Amino acid sequence: MINLLFLPLVIPLATAVACLLAWKNQGLQRIISLIGSFLLLIAAAVLLVTVQQDGVLSVQGGGWAAPFGITLVADLFSALMVCVAAGMGLVVAIYSLADTEAEYERLGYHPLMQVLMLGVCGSFLTGDIFNLYVWFETMLIASFVLLAMGGKRAQMEGAIKYVVLNLIASALFLAAVGILYGVAGTLNMADLARMLRESESSGPIPVIAILFFIAFGIKAAVFPLFFWLPASYHTAPMAVTTIFSALLTKVGVYALIRIFTLVFFAELAAWQPYVLAIAGLTMVIGVLGAVAQDEMRRLLSFHIVSQIGYLIMGLGLLTPLALGGAIYFMVHVIAAKSALFLATGMVLRLTGTTELKKLGGLYRHQPLLAGLFLVAALALAGIPPLSGFWAKLALIWSGLESGNHYLVVAVALLVSLLTLFSMTKIWAAAFWKGAVVNGATDTPLPLSRRVYWQMAVPTALLTATTVLIGLWPEPLYALCMDAARQLLVPDAYIFAVLGVQP
Amino acid sequence: MSSIILSTTIRLLLPLLLLFSVFLLLRGHNEPGGGFVGGLVAAAAISLYALAEGVAAAHRILIVNPRQLIASGLLVALSSGVIPLMTGRPFQSGLWLPYSLPVLGHVGTPLLFDLGVYLLVAGMALLIVLSLMEEE
Amino acid sequence: MESVFAVVVGILYATGLYLMVRRSIVKTIFGLALLGNGANLLIFTVGRLTAGRPPYVPIGALEPLPPVADPLPQALILTAIVIGFGVQAFALVLIKRVYQTVGSDDVDEMTTTDRIADDGGSR
């Protein structure tokens, strides 16, 4: 079953092609994209199970032995991320049934979503650094189009910032890849790792590593490179914002973790204090941005930034516990934040607004929605025993154990309080507060039963996930800890790719 | 735009250019050329035609929509990768016919892949150029 | 000659970035284009320049006669050129739409989506 590794690329691409062929028939496209998303999830789940049983898998594109061809590798981290991404893809595909305007479908919403998934899965699975660039671009161009498609003023303003800043990142990434090739003469990540470990003098490597860090940092939206995110994410339709928030920045974080644990480990270890400083600042600036907002989608967008800080903290602490915690955190935040965005989408559909001043009375009128939102919000804020608590626990624990990173731990704790504060801000204003006279909730917009459930079921699925991995975290945590150990001692990875012990 | 000289020249040039683009595609594996350049030349030929005869006329001689060109290009490229999968080999492995064909020479899935690239690039360039021209 | 092209690349990056931080979005797209060229030339240069011999296998031979240019950077650049073109084409049309929608080419006037409490984002 070596070709198992190709399926996460082939399935979304085939689905996209099928959707393109069925261009005029939107009903058919919906069915195709649902089936494709479902198949992708199955393939990803099988892949994850296989990796868990057999260890790191690798396969060479075109059958050309590494480091000459392009290698696809699945270790636990990448398999888990593919699985989560596929799950999100399916959830959002269901949600899209209700929430996508005909205009979008007419212009290729479904194939674009599939291409986005292709880019995401490709980025997770590739073992070749230039190929990573290609998948980044695939993902990026699909996201550009999805973001700008509606053509409204806000979208245009958001898109221009998103596009320009991300293109800067791409240019830096590309330059870094080129220079790295000029130094090492290879593009295969495992091969690079092997060579850089053997070489004594670092030469220009730290500068190259900086270029990579900045390029990925922009994609991951860390401080002070995150500006494009709060400027643009909230302007897209809810399903699009959700998949962006769930996957795009996480791919940036994935790349940071992957490249810096595998290839530039020495540099990462040397920069530890700076990385932690970036993590702390990202958390604080992000959460303060959220606290300042009075509109649900903007508030949540700033939270994405803040949560990225925690992931970077896991990378900066560099212990198995912290890295395992960061991976768990990634799964958690994808589920919880997406649930919040989807719930916000329901609020928007039910009331026509997401502005806190105009909202109110939802707790009374929409108890189910209120419950889903509350659970997801508490999970995000890290209230035990929901998933966010365990995620934060590992990071804080690891920070305290290390004995000299107390400051970032204090920041992480403080930020989680501010997260709680900003979540209650939404909760109190949109749900608890009474309906606003002349506001939006006086006359709830009618939603057909089918549309309601097409939106509520995906939201509930994600909320249930945060509850489940919170109450019973062991299976996932065991996986994350194993994945972290694989990252920190990448011998298995290198062996799987090159067939030689490093 | 509808100068008679341009129009006539284009009519004569169009088949030649298209033929040249296919030539570029086919020899690409051995000499300079390939799907990209071939596709771009094909697109250029039709764009010139559109310039001379109007966008509608260009659509007419294209028969298929540029979007369908893109879709079929992707389909061809993808299937060239999937065919080896069926035989249990890695995605995009080169499979070659054991004998040479006349004109085409040695044929294998990489050539099929290049054909996909050709179709897609032609479709892409046409879709962009024609939708920009349509706005005039 | 590599060092000369290193300077050329530096100039392309500098001019590209200078254009990108202009207030007029039209200049931004020119900056992007220069930056793209710069990145491609950079890869080409650090892959070492070999005058003359392209990486072709002569008819009847099994391998090209050394010295030949390194084919891998060429392949990478080809991919990068094409990707860069696609992205540039999209960005170009996007900027056109931005101008039509916002009614200005001054990026300093495109700040509504970053403002706090503003309904620019709601449908």
Add this chain to the structure above:
Amino acid sequence: MLLAVLCGFVAALFAPLGFRRFPLWAGRLAPLLPLGLFLFFLSHIGPVSRGEPVVVTTPWIPSLGIDFALYLDGLGMLFALLVTGIGFLIFLYTPAYLGGDRRQGTLFAWLFAFMAAMLGTTLAGNLITLFVFWELTGLCSYLLIGFDHEAENSRSAALQALLVTGGGGLALLAGFLLLGGVVGSMELPVLLASGDLVRNHPLYLPILLLLLGGAFTKSAQFPFHFWLPNAMAAPTPISAYLHSATMVKLGIYLLARFSPVLAGTELWLALVAGAGGLTMLLGGILAVLEHDLKRILAWSTVSALGILTLLFGIGTPAAITAAILLLLTHALYKSSLFLVAGALDHGAGSRDTRQLGGLAKQMPWLAAAAILAALAMAGLPPLFGFITKESIYAALLVSPWEPLLLTGLMLAANALMVTVAVITGLGPFLGKGAPSLAPPHPLPLTLWLAPLLPAGLGLLLGLIPGFVAPLLLDPAIAVVQAAPASIVLSLWHGINSELLLSVATLILGLLIVLSRRRLLTLLPASWQEGGFTQDGGYVLLLRALLRGARLQTIVVQNGRLRYYLMATIGVAMGSMGLTFMESGGLPGSLAWPSGYLHEWLAAGIIVAGALTVTVTDSRLGAVVALGTVGYGVSLVYILYGAPDLAMTQFCIETLAIVLFVLVLYRLPLFTLLSTPVVRLRDACMAAAIGGLMTLLMLYVLAQPLVPHVSDFFLANSQPLAHGRNVVNVILVDFRALDTLGEIVVLAVAALGVFGLMQSRRPDGEGK
């Protein structure tokens, strides 16, 4: 026992449905759960009182080494019985109090969950389990305070409680993790045996401060005392349960629980006793200045919590004994008084002490409950409160630290308690009420029975104190002082200093009652209406936070793309430059490049084109110059053996020019928007980053060329991949995956252009 702790959560899940379908029966059945649990825990009292704790441990997250552990010892037993016992009263009382409110189901759901969380906290066997439940109690408290959620003050009070206790909770978490790290275990039994290790560890100070942060916020100790009175926005049964009898005692529980580990140092004494003493006086004084029954009771709860903190701070066996006694007494009389206040509100329609009066006739049973509870509060014999007060004085008189001062302060605090007891317990039932008050309607049975039960129990315990001591109190005391305990309780000790102090307390308290009216008039007018919030600091902090966040966001996320770009580029430049300097700069020297003329020419074309694009103010000129750059690059490709690249670059450049021309003449002319200074600044920055890129390249070029993978491609292109054009073979075979991704990009870009052109015309939003 696992089931006993968790069944509350299960009940919480079913409560909303149950109360909607069968409101009457659900209300009748609900009290049975706490009652059953009470009996269940009671059944374990034998082994526990013999010092054999019940331990349950199940793995939870083995990969992190976290277990779910329960640990029922003497202290846990006392709390478990209080939680379930008082819980029973509250569950009995609430249905009648709410009178069929449709939100009853939700309320009960949270109450069930809260009870389970309380049990979990007090019976937790390791730090993580404890913390999980601890936070859940805070969450339930938030939701219950905000029960009346459409009222603004409920919401803000709920938020205040959540933030204060939540912040403390986070401190607690950090403290727990540090403590666990120091001891090397999270398990309670191990921790309890590691007191000396912890007290002598360098991390003792932070651990202590963090733990106290958790305890003081939860138990409303100064300076975190302000949230508790505001929490009275909750329905009265909630206030009785959470905010007087149980949840606010969790901080006290923490002090007691970790006394064996942390107590006994100067620091502990100063911090804990200091905060307790201050809180006790402040709470007492504010209590007598209020008029609203619930607020009076709330401040007196703060005061009582202060006394408890003070006693645990002193930490002598006598003080611990007194504290455990007060814990029990206070839970009994305070829950009773709260329930009385709720019943008064329900029956007479007011909670204002200035209006209530003379209700003893209409509500005899309620009056009995209130009077009994008040007497216990005032510490009169033969109630259990009297024994408690005597033992407090006994403990303070032999305190190792300032016995006279502490006794004096305690005298004042207890005198204020007496005053509060008179105001809240006797006032509404004796004397005359305000005529404006509507005549009270008769009370349902449960509304007076629930307060009467604990009040009566206070009397019973006072009469036969010896019964409860060995079973319940000795084991708890033993846990806290980490040594066996055997106390003797009796009402009559003979005439000693404690008794004299009690008499003095009573007299002083009554004097305050008599002179209270006059004292109040001496206060500034704005103070006379009561409603002391003490949360100025919190409000200021919150406002500063919001303003700071706003300011920061306006500055950081200012919406100007070029500043974003500059920040991004600046970061790249700065970090690259610094790394450069660190790695030692350029190795070797640079030789003047020797190239052919055409090579220089190609380079010159590119540079000239690039500079022209930058400085020209004609759009067409810029397009032409850009094309020149592209063709120049294409020329470079030809020169250095890359004909495929050159061809592609040439085609693409041509196509790009066509696109630029098609699009650009729809766009405005170039306008000069920046000042020369700005342009100079930008130019410097751009030059710096360009220079850095050049330096980096030179650096790399000076390195030896590593033998690379290309040799493989050159060697195998023809034999294995059947192609002589190595670049094309790489593209379509060796690295075909790149090409696949690349054509997908092209396809999507084309769709994007198509989509942008097709999507709705700008709907006049622009200026």
